[in-house]
Amino acid sequence: MITIINRTKYLGYYFKQLDWSTFQRFFKRIQEEKGMSSVSLWFDIISSVYRYNIGLMDFFTFRFYTKSHEERSKWVGTGLKYEFDLKMNPIHTRSILENKLEFYEAYAPFIRHTYCSIADLEKENEKAALVFTNPTGKIVIKDASGQCGWDVEVVQAKDISIADLRNYMASKKFDLAEEFVQQHSVIQSLSSSGLNTVRMMTIINNDGGVDILGARMRISVNSHVDNLASGNIACPIDLETGEIVGKGVYSDITKASVTHHPVTGVSLLGFQIPMWQEIIETTKKIALHHPENRGVGWDVAITENGPDFIEGNHNWCKILWQIPVDQGLKSVLEKYK
Numbered sequence: 638m639i640t641i642i643n644r645t646k647y648l649g650y651y652f653k654q655l656d657w658s659t660f661q662r663f664f665k666r667i668q669e670e671k672g673m674s675s676v677s678l679w680f681d682i683i684s685s686v687y688r689y690n691i692g693l694m695d696f697f698t699f700r701f702y703t704k705s706h707e708e709r710s711k712w713v714g715t716g717l718k719y720e721f722d723l724k725m726n727p728i729h730t731r732s733i734l735e736n737k738l739e740f741y742e743a744y745a746p747f748i749r750h751t752y753c754s755i756a757d758l759e760k761e762n763e764k765a766a767l768v769f770t771n772p773t774g775k776i777v778i779k780d781a782s783g784q785c786g787w788d789v790e791v792v793q794a795k796d797i798s799i800a801d802l803r804n805y806m807a808s809k810k811f812d813l814a815e816e817f818v819q820q821h822s823v824i825q826s827l828s829s830s831g832l833n834t835v836r837m838m839t840i841i842n843n844d845g846g847v848d849i850l851g852a853r854m855r856i857s858v859n860s861h862v863d864n865l866a867s868g869n870i871a872c873p874i875d876l877e878t879g880e881i882v883g884k885g886v887y888s889d890i891t892k893a894s895v896t897h898h899p900v901t902g903v904s905l906l907g908f909q910i911p912m913w914q915e916i917i918e919t920t921k922k923i924a925l926h927h928p929e930n931r932g933v934g935w936d937v938a939i940t941e942n943g944p945d946f947i948e949g950n951h952n953w954c955k956i957l958w959q960i961p962v963d964q965g966l967k968s969v970l971e972k973y974k
Contacts (some may be wrong), residue, residue, distance in 0.1 A: 711965030879913025
């Protein structure tokens with residue numbers, strides 16, 4: 638009974654947060670493709686929310702309309718992931734992963750680029766000066782609590798004063814300014830439209846060690862950000878070699894997976910991520926830096942000087958984890974109950 642009540646609450650939340658435009662586009666596509674009536678498709682979606690603890694959009698993103706009951710039962714949906722994250726990263730410990738300024742302070746040894754708060758700009762202190770004199774000449778400004786790379790702007794340091802930047806940020810309700818991260822030339826050749834990062838998913842196991850649950854290359858496609866929600870692609874990475882071992886997938890079910898970057902034409906299969914062993918070693922270190930948060934998805938930029946940790950996500954994306962390998966990975970999480 639408790640399960641039914643909770644999933645009914647989740648269903649209400651899913652409807653409240655639903656991107657109706659995308660949902661209706663996917664719904665119509667599958668209805669026509671499968672020759673299903675509206676009623677039968679709605680029934681399958683809603684029953685799946687209760688039976689498999691998934692969200693409304695998960696039904697499409699996970700391609701459940703192509704999967705059997707046995708296959709569906711293996712996937713980690715929105716509801717299950719929410720419950721898992723509450724156990725791994727309690728609400729009272731996760732603030733350092735929700736605010737980028739807090740994250741940079743808490744994980745300072747792993748942050749290569751300079752940054753400052755709007756308060757630092759007000760004081761015109763050393764932190765502000767370092768951001769303004771960073772070698773790229775470009776400054777990224779944003780809301781430190783923002784998600785998915787939305788509402789991010791890039792300004793040229795030579796074109797603006799510290800005082801004017803502070804005032805502009807205040808008008809936009811931005812509170813973080815940071816050095817533009819120049820990615821490794823090999824990664825730049827793959828896609829130059831945005832900063833491309835590796836998502837490393839880690840769990841601190843019951844013995845206090847670090848397990849890496851997977852690595853995915855997030856690749857921008859004519860976008861200044863690299864997340865799937867903005868129309869970009871993601872590929873699975875072999876943890877041993879650091880090579881991309883699968884096609885680039887979209888979360889948009891109307892787009893086919895690709896073997897080459899849609900803009901640069903660079904082959905994805907076999908693409909070698911630079912400095913892979915250093916990324917693995919540093920990821921294990923950062924995961925233990927604040928062990929009170931056991932399960933984190935780390936966004937790692939790769940520079941010529943080594944990995945630079947951009948973000949830590951307490952609610953790392955179950956979509957990014959599973960769809961690049963087209964496999965439900967619920968059995969992996971079950972080991973950490």
